[in-house]
Amino acid sequence: MPVIVKLDEMLAARGMTLTSLSQSIDITMANLSILKTGKAKAIRFSTLEAICMALECQPGDILRFAHEGEQDD
Amino acid sequence: MRDRGLRIITGLLRFANGANWLLALSFAAAILLSFVFGDVIAGHLSAKYPHGNVTGTILTLRVMGVLGIIASVAVHQIFTRLLAMVATVRTGDPFVASNSQRLTRIGWALLTIQVLDLVMGLIVVTLDRMGVDHATWTPAFTGWIAVIMVFALARVFRVGTAMRDDLALTV
Numbered sequence: 001m002p003v004i005v006k007l008d009e010m011l012a013a014r015g016m017t018l019t020s021l022s023q024s025i026d027i028t029m030a031n032l033s034i035l036k037t038g039k040a041k042a043i044r045f046s047t048l049e050a051i052c053m054a055l056e057c058q059p060g061d062i063l064r065f066a067h068e069g070e071q072d073d
Numbered sequence: 074m075r076d077r078g079l080r081i082i083t084g085l086l087r088f089a090n091g092a093n094w095l096l097a098l099s100f101a102a103a104i105l106l107s108f109v110f111g112d113v114i115a116g117h118l119s120a121k122y123p124h125g126n127v128t129g130t131i132l133t134l135r136v137m138g139v140l141g142i143i144a145s146v147a148v149h150q151i152f153t154r155l156l157a158m159v160a161t162v163r164t165g166d167p168f169v170a171s172n173s174q175r176l177t178r179i180g181w182a183l184l185t186i187q188v189l190d191l192v193m194g195l196i197v198v199t200l201d202r203m204g205v206d207h208a209t210w211t212p213a214f215t216g217w218i219a220v221i222m223v224f225a226l227a228r229v230f231r232v233g234t235a236m237r238d239d240l241a242l243t244v
Contacts, residue, residue: 031244041242 004064007036010055025050076162083159090152097145104138107131122204130205133196140196144189150182170234176227183220190216 154175
């Protein structure tokens with residue numbers, strides 16, 4: 001998928017778990033897992049805003065665009 | 074989900090489907106009997122229409138019986154698909170791709186019935202030319218509207234289901 005979700009990296013950088021993020025932004029673990037594993041087809045601005053607030057980061061820290069065939073890193 | 078209206082519809086559809094098969098069996102029996110009692114029928118027709126085409130008339134009646142059986146198969150498709158669609162409400166999710174496919178199948182079955190109706194029209198014209206008594210026939214325009222409507226609804230259902238599936242993975 002061209003848009004890669006780097007939620008794992010940001011969580012590790014902030015020393016947070018998916019569970020604690022889920023509790024702090026009031027989004028279910030199931031939905032956050034869908035986002036984390038790259039299965040999500042779309043992300044709401046409200047979700048992005050909540051994650052950025054909780055992780056004190058920018059949307060670009062969570063999402064990255066990769067060209068077709070480019071390695072996911 | 075328990076819904077009284079759907080329970081009544083399910084019962085009606087089951088009854089109508091059973092009646093439809095009885096009708097199909099009676100068509101098949103009529104065709105079979107037309108061979109068994111071929112001479113009796115031919116004699117009766119010769120007496121009624123002394124200058125008529127008896128063989129042609131019997132053949133036309135048999136063709137009408139075959140058309141009736143084909144129509145029953147189409148009606149069976151409609152009733153069983155509707156029953157399956159109603160059943161999806163009970164299981165909790167009627168807005169699924171399989172229901173749009175069922176609706177498309179119903180559309181094709183309705184189209185088949187409409188085409189059979191046109192063939193019936195041709196048969197009525199043929200019987201008229203042979204000077205044989207027949208029931209009146211007029212084109213069923215509402216049936217054609219129903220065909221278009223069901224195909225349109227099936228498409229809307231299909232696209233709507235896909236859109237919902239898309240939204241399901243929106244976080």
